[in-house]
Amino acid sequence: MSVPEPPLIVQPRSPVARLGEWWPRLRPWLLAALGLVLAGAVGFALQGLLREVRYASVMAAVSATPNIDIFAALLATAASYLALTQYDASALRYAGAKVPRSTVLLTSFVAYALSNTIGLGPLSGGAVRMRLYAAAGLEPPQIARVIGFNAAAFALGMMVFGAMGLLWGAADVAPLLHSRAWWLRVLALAMLLALAGFLWLCSRQHLLQVGLGRGRRWTLRLPTLNLALRQLLISAVELAASAAALWFLLPTNHIGLPTFIAFYAIAIAASIISHVPGGVGVFEAVMLLASGTGVPSDAMLGALLLNRGIYYVLPLLLATGTLIAYELRSGVAAPVSRMAVHLSPRLMAALTMVAGLWLLVSGVTPFTEDAREVLATLRVPLPLIEASHFLGSVAGLGLLLVARGLLHRLDAAWWAALGLSMVAALLALPKGIALNEAAFLSMLVLLLVISRKQFNRPSSLFAQRLEPEWLLALLGVVLACVWVLFFAYQEVAYSNHLWWQFELDGQAPRSLRALMGVALMALAFFLWQLMRQPAGVLSRTTPEQIARAAAIIRANPSSDGCYALIGDKQLMFSPSGRSFLMYGKQARSWVSLYGPFGDSREWADLVWQFIELANAHGGRAAFYQVRPVALPLYLDCGLQALKLGEYAHVNLPDFSLKGAKRANLRSGVNRGEREGLSFEVLPPARVAELLPQLREVSQAWLTHQRGREKGFSVGRFDEAYLQQLPVAVVWREGKVIAFANLLSTAAKQEASVDLMRYLPGAPPGTMDFLFAKVMLHLQAEGYQRFGLGMSPMAGMAERRKAPRWQQLGRLLYKYGDRFYNFRGLHSFKDKFEPEWEARYLAAPGGLAPFFVLADVAALIGGGMKGVVTK
Template identity: 25%
Template sequence: MERFKLLLKKNGTKLLKLIFIILIVGVIISSGVRELKSIDYAKTISIIREFPISSILIFTVLGMIAVSSMSLYDFAIAKYLNLNIKAITIFSITFVANTINNISGLGGLTGASIRTMLFKNSTDTKEEIIDYNLLLIPATGIGLSIMMIISLVKYQYIVPIVEKYRLITIAIAIFLIYFLIYFFIDKIFYKLNKELINQRNPGRTILRTKLLLFSFIDWMVAFSLFFIIVRQFNKILNFQIIFIVFTLGSIAGILSLLPSGVGSFDLMVLLGFQYYGMMTEDVLAILILYRTFYYVIPLIIGIVFTLIVQSKSENKLIQFIKISRIKDFINKASVITNLLLSILILSSGVILLLSALIPGIIDRVKIASRLLSFPILQLSRQLSICVGILLIAISRQIRMKVKRSYKITMWLLLLGAIFTLIKGFDYEETIFLVLVLIILKMSKESFYRKSLPIDWFKSFLTMILAFIGILGYMKMGHKILRDFIKVEYFKTLILRGSSWNILGGIIAYGLLIIFVIYYELTKDRITKDSRYEEVDEEKLYKFLQEYEGNFSTHFIFLKDKHLFWSSNNKVLIQYEISHNLAIVLGDPIGDQQYFDEALIEFQDFIDEYGYKSVFYQASDKLLPFYHDHGYYFFKLGETGLVELDNFDINSPKSRDFRNILRRFEKDGFIFKFYNEGSIDENLLLSLKEVSDEWLDNREEMGFSLGWFNKEYLNKSKIGIIKNKETEDIIAFASVSPSYDNNNSASIDLMRFKKNVPSNTMTFLILNLLLKFKEDNYKLFNLGMAPLSNVGITQNAHIQERMAHLVFKYGKHFYSFDGLRKYKNKFDPRWEARYLIYEDFTLLPSSLIEVTWLIHSKKKRS
């Protein structure tokens, strides 16, 4: 149950996003299902197939101009910020970013993140990148607001659409309000993000005005392509009507946040043109052509362009850089390439599915049916469906650069090209698949990962969505084939093959399930890698004799974690994997001059298997080191360190402590201390009795907390309190060494029986402090005070301010404040502890996974 709750928390955001998308799709389907049923798909496909090559070339050029016009924003912003970037570099980067952003949607956020990734080497500060996106993202949609205002001049054309579809009123209002706040975006942003340096100055208003104009030009160029396509089907439709329908459709597409506004843009255009008398089949053909020449073709050209540029860059580098450095460059430079490749692979799968749905051109089908038997034609069609579904399923693995997926995808593309050629000589689809195969082959060096962590949640979700998708696909296929029955030649073929449709869907879904399960169960795992080492005590002790440990080192002997040794065996990292994270406990230990090299080795190792690193309870002294490696920080709290040289039991402020010591001695309680390896069986049984009573049927915790284990306790020092007369032990504490030449030690297990006298633990801690002071130790670690001094400053990050509220008002769940107050009695020096994480999106999942590891029963006995 606890596991389920943690998984629910971790995937809560994903589920909410999924629910939102499902609701949007549901609205689109419920609104458009009647219109979709009325479409004659055979007629639509015939219309598209009849377009001459000259028209296709014109549409291609217009589509490229439309996407290229988006670079106007970037030229203006780069000039304003005085960025030292060549014009050709700006254009090449923004062209790729814009083609991806058009496909992905999300209101410009995808394009912004890609620009950030590619421009970061050309800017001096993080603030410049933030400012770049702050100027760019709001500008991309403002042109639509202008178009909406222009549309309102002819409101009589809008009223009928709004009266029929009331929800569009909200969308119109949002874009009109957005126009009013556009020039105040800077003020709002810096008000919400006080930690950032305010970049505003008077010149920005002029720049924003320019960007507004460029946005209007950008959307008008896109509209020009749309308008010319519409004119191929309808020569008399009013210009204002086409303008208004395009504007309303674009607004609906942006607000839906769906990739390329799919469904929402199309439905609005379909309904708008239907109202003004256009044939449904013509509208569908317009939408297919517009999406092809505005989205798909520029994307393919962008991918090819990126690969050519990257290939040239790599060839130059090979002449100057050592072989060991080339892989690192390729991995970083290929981030965008692999994203583009995954989109291409996904598109290939979709094309195969659509190709299998639509009967081929009659003359080609006649030739194929004379050369091949009917079962072979049908089998190739069903196999095309299977390959298409597998390509869609594996596209994420391509994006994540998994070597195994590269090989599988090469075979799938080859088979897909063969099957689509056999089923009806559809050489267009075959050429496309072969081109994708060639592009994939050119990108071979970018694939380096051995596997990704098993994610059964995503796999299960894939199965559910695939099932729904295949049902919809089969239903759509039935509708399309029914339309083609009207064509006499296809009638016989379709009637003979109708029984294959259901069979094909069942086979495809079954194959997908088998593929996913087999792929997950047979892939390489980090647990099988020789670098994923168990604890070798002999090797560890030898290492600790040469290098100092830290407050977390002793937890290695819990043996619930694994060890990563640097290649020169001079640095050691203790960690454990949990889902997609490799969670390190404490800082690395060993020779500090090799920390950089060791961390890079560790990151490379876990990255081969798709894991991200997180450091739990990292110290503040190494923050510059983590910062240099691009990590983010979250303050977990503070640990209390008693400086034993300054601890004086005879000082005036220790009067209460002396009273406690005298009272317990008077009441017949004594303190006894045991060094490592001195616990006999009788003492162990007595300690176990205390521990069990303290646990009271609760589960032991681990990872960053010790648990009751004979082997582990024998490596610790033990302090006990017992009744002098009865010899009953009422409390004990274990103390873990820091392996730093007896300079410091940490409190670990602290357990006591029920109904012990008040201040029992204070009596125990005082005796431990006195004992370690007597043994010339310098520091005694009282442990963490979670969330202590977190988020207390005015400009603290919002997540830390929220943590401060938990610390202040969360006493009903856990006494955060009380724990710090108790430890403060011993006058410790407080030292911050941090959660260090690679990606800023990992904070919630990192906290959840750490909690899961601490409460996990793995390896615990």
Template identity: 35%
Template sequence: MLRRAFPILLGAVLFAAGLYALLHLLRPVDTGMILHQIRTTPASALWGAAAGTVLGYVALAFYDWYALRYIGKSLSGGIIALGGFLGYAFGNTIGVSVVSGGAVRYRIYSAYGLNAFEVAAISGYIGLALGSGLVLVGLAAMAIHPHAVLAYLPYGPETVRWVAAAIFVGSVALITWMSVGDRRLSLMGYQLRMPPPGDLAGQVVVVLLDIAGASFALWVLLPMGKPDFATFVAIYSTAMMVGVLSHVPGGVGVFETVVIGTLPATVPVGDAAAALLLFRLIYYLIPFGIGFLIVALNEAREAGGFLGRLLARLPQPVQPALSTLHGLVPSLAALVAFGYGVYLLMVTMIPSVRVDAMAEGDLLSTLLREGGTLASAMAGVILLIISHGLARRVSAAFWLAVATLLAGAFAALVSDFNLHGAMLLGLGALSLLPLHKSFDRHGPLTQGVFELRWFLMVLAVMVATAAFFFFANRTVPYSNDLWVEFSPASDTPRALRAGLAASALLLLFCLFLATRPSPRRGPAADEANPLSRAAQIIEASGNPQGWLAVTGDKQILFADEGDAFIMYAVLGGRWIAYGDPVGNPDRFAALCWRFSERAARANARPVFYEVSAAHLSMWTDLGFALNKVGEEAVIPLDRASDTLVAMQPGKQQRERDGYTFDLLTPPHSDAIFQELRGVSDAWLAGKTGQEKKFLVGPFAPEYLDGFDIAVVRHGGRIVAFCNVMSAGAGRFNAIDLMRYLPQEGAAIMEFMFLNMIEHFRIEGAAEFSLGVAPLSGLSERTIARTWNRFGRMIYRHGGAFSDFEGLRAFKQAFQPVWRPRYVALPTNVSPLVAMSDVALLISGRKHRLQRRKSAPKP
């Protein structure tokens, strides 16, 4: 818990420190001066900043191109441009770009075959390239113009110049040496290697263009007296590096403090602050708005109509990437609502510039102005609160957000005839409307877990708002009379009352969260006998693996409607579900959301192990990363005749040798279980010596007595057996627990499977599953070798084969259809840690598990 919270707390501390330093620097500046400077900025400077922004974002897209080359992958230019632009447009605004930008890239690039490890490698490459580029460019600029940072360093200009030059030359020499010789550097357990010289040279050009474009976008906005461009590059690079390391979203406050503090005294602080605000708008918010517009237009495309038909004409190769954008909608809408909430709170603190719009002493004008300011502040707090519900796809939160934005627009009109503010808020409401289909969850606005990050973000907003209030109104001496002063010109009292109302509303909401009772489940699911209820759902489903829910080592979470469930086990800080949800597919998304939220309330992380490809979009919509763990061998029985014919000679030879097959239906006698136990004990003695859990049923008469059991006899004695899980009225079948006498060898299972395939084909079944071949279908890259190491630990549960290749080859002989299986997990959970946890679940270490005490019958 402390390890997860530390980066968040550190970011909060750095934000507070940056905010304090920024206010200290802005102490002599009047708010009106900043606003005046923004309004009088020349159009040429604005166009120059826009040109620098375009250059910067074009260069940023090439980071993705070189990263893909680095990992040996290639995508079309359009896909790279889309993924790169959206990754940076959203990542730069949200902050911690390697994480948020990586999540956007994963959604887009995974549609073209890249897995989570490869996208993580791309994000890591980009982070290292950008970080090292900023450092090296900053060092070079400091070596040329050391005076830019002398105020922050206790050294003379020559010392700074030579130290910066030495570090720069040494770093470049090391990077070049590693690139030319294809050498690797071990650092904190990681192996780092450089791109080949050609790619490295290209990456250097990209870094220079990126930093030049971004720094020019800010430099051109600065007033007269600014340093020359080369010197300013050193200032910008230093400020960006500090802002990135702070983990504050967008480096807000930290970046501005460093820039203002390192500019020469010839640049007025107020003019610098105005330039920084414009830079934030042009370089961060406008690209974010364009990205959000792309997502909104894509939602309109999905909805159909004229706009849908028009956008459907986009190039076919781009269509898969656009289809992944749907999953970004909840998070982006939440961010937009949160941003509008901050905006509304801030504008209530700004002294009015339209005091003459209403007559002095006009009671109606005063009431409208007072009511509008209070309404704006309250709307801002409401948007902060319901942004959490938007992130969790709550439909009521969506419609309340739209209504609140429209109310804020009305308040802007009545309080100050602020037409521009009203248009901005109205545009926000209109931009949300095409997204309404993404908010399909019903329930309370505040359902779900409010994490520490959310509380700190809201606290940061309130602290910043309070700081801005004192900054904007610092020339007004405090008096108790301010609270009861009402007139159109009373800006400070009005802002003071609005701030009090907003703070009171937020405090009441936090108290509500702290004191609300724990939610209770509805009575739709059969809580008195959950296993009986689960059995009914499984029998009606097409998922025979659902029977593993009744093995006794899992808990069950039902959908509110009682017609679907998730089976899972709890291990330490993770709730690990097995397979896809079982039952009505219409309930799966809401059920997975509820499972994730319950895990979060328990301070745990949800993991879904061995999920299929049938619901890939659902996992990405939940914000989960997918990592392939193997492939399931499924035999479509309507075309299994060729397999039976090809393998018939071996089957006939076994029959001539005296082997027979039988399928025993329950209930089974004690004598049968006595024979089966002898086979099982002999099999365990030659393997691990103990039963395994989670992925396979146990040898327990009370469990096996609910299934058909396939047996092979030799001389009237059972030498191998397997229980069969069936669902969908017998149309879908899968093997579960397999045991055989060691002297018979694994080949006896081929005889058993052939007989089962033939039996179920004659019975009219649709499919027969031979189970999962672990790590099947993965590449031979280093990533696959890492998976292999952990996979051996997981699948060492007494399988018929000692290696994965042999297991897959055995199943391939039956000519199955291979269906991929994945582990789906939040981006902050390591796949390797999740695999280790699954291994512990399989081993059945009871001292770390929360398990059911009895093994029930299906």
């Protein structure tokens, strides 16, 4: 009689636990909603500031700007970006790194052109620096110090710039801030004194330590006094040049220079704090507030519009063209050049977003009187004008939607962007003789055609899910267009008849219909995204999936893919079925083991798909034990690389038991033969008949080791798994006393062992005998390399200024034998005189790698209990 199982009791979860479960999904929505509220507040502020301003007067102010002033603004912009390159030069000196000057100039220009336009400088510009400086040979911690130095240097420069402006123009600024001039001067002096104190610290000591309680300390390495003074000078030049780029576009003798400098510093700081992309709206609102001192609001707004094009869009266009020029060069073989080419999709995505915004704003604003006369003279059919206006706006929405696909290098997104840009460029003429718009879109088409090779992911465009940030940003764009529509036509009284008014002078109805079309399509897309079935629901790996993976593994040169045959990991296949990756999930960590296998042309797409799958479920994607040659795949996606240790492999064509260096190994083989040991490699078809003996050896080994079966990156005794691969056995007196299954493929490039077990009573040196015989067997079969596995924490840098992660790894390797036999494992493998290859963890930055490693340990150990037990 069977005993019934006790009922499963589900303990109620606390509100904190439920919040912890839902927070990863809610966080993007909450942050995006906060940005939307901020944008709404900015729009409300602009509405009050522009109450008396008319759209026509703003366009007139833009047209009236002298060419000499525009040329001066261009020169000031060039000077500003040239000074920005010196930020990186100082940061590299602070990080103790040497990089060719050409690499510094390219990296800095591309990083600032991207971050100035889309905002989030440490993330967008930081990703560019991580890619290009890593290609130049810098370690990730060094690059992190470069990024941190740039952010701190900019903040200090802004503090000095703003303090000087307040000190100089406090009398003009105080009324606008509803404060007293003397209080602002005291604040400015306090900021300058704080800076003087910082410089004094730089001259006195190299490290700044702050106690955090309980024996913890926060340590900051200070720059030298010369470097700090040099950087302050660079910041002064850069900020002065960027301010001058706007100053030259303003009418003369309307605003005092001190007042302008103070408000410019405040506007830049406010736009950075708001985290609105590019500070759009926030920067303009502060500067319009400053215009109350004498500059007409229409002139200020016109200057701000021109400044957006000159200081932000033009450098982005030049940076994109510069990177694409690398692709056109013959012999782009240098690592930095290759990485530069791979960055062009980021810039193309940013340019496509700019084009989409331009088309949407153009659709809700009237064309000029000159354009009206040209259209009337040429007798352009009214239906063509109406259709081009409507379709141009729809194309703008489409460009915004495909920009994300360009960021992820989808070929479908490339085709969509190319088609939409070409159509919009052709429609720009009949919809209002928009020559500048047509020129920009034509340039975008040209850059897309030239950069075609970079968009090689064959994924479907409609298979992508937009994150909450993108959806709410799209909603913010539509609302902003509504505000622009009412601003441009504030003198037109609304009436139901406007919807049905079709005439050349009916510009408000035309814009109203275009905006309604965009809003309805955006709403339909928004609802479709929300109501779609979530992708990537986890399910058990099926035998059919394992068989598909096995077919790919057999043709693959790497034996690491054989771990997919265990069946304890999920499998993700490419759309063609020629590639796959295996992964496990623990807590919020989605961890791919070794990365993709199969057709290397599909690897980038698989990596992106896996990251998107993890993000869609509120998780963090990571790649465990990846090889150095594959690191660009993960750096492209914004992940960071941390060294895990070194993998040992023996060059089989050169392997021999002869010579003094192999004396110990040769002695072990001879001893085993004297003990009556014999060696045999069983083909998969013969493994089944010996499974009872293999199970007996395995169970005895586990009992002796007081251990339990592992998983994920370690094999386990599984009958189905063992019968798919050859098994090497050691016989004694007709009985199996040791065995190891061989991970090998039909390519015969690389082989390794996974499950290695022996009877406790086996003669000493049995495993040496087994390993030596395996390598000789594989050598005779024509294999090129034999993998001995990874030695964790081995090969960490021993320099005093080595990255902190490697310093920690070196300490664990040296003193951590109590927890893991680091040195013993390395010594065992080293006696085979292998070649060592670094292995890495690719994971998000911050504290994420530590959480990932803890979750990997749980995956290997079969849960958190397995982490603390054998």
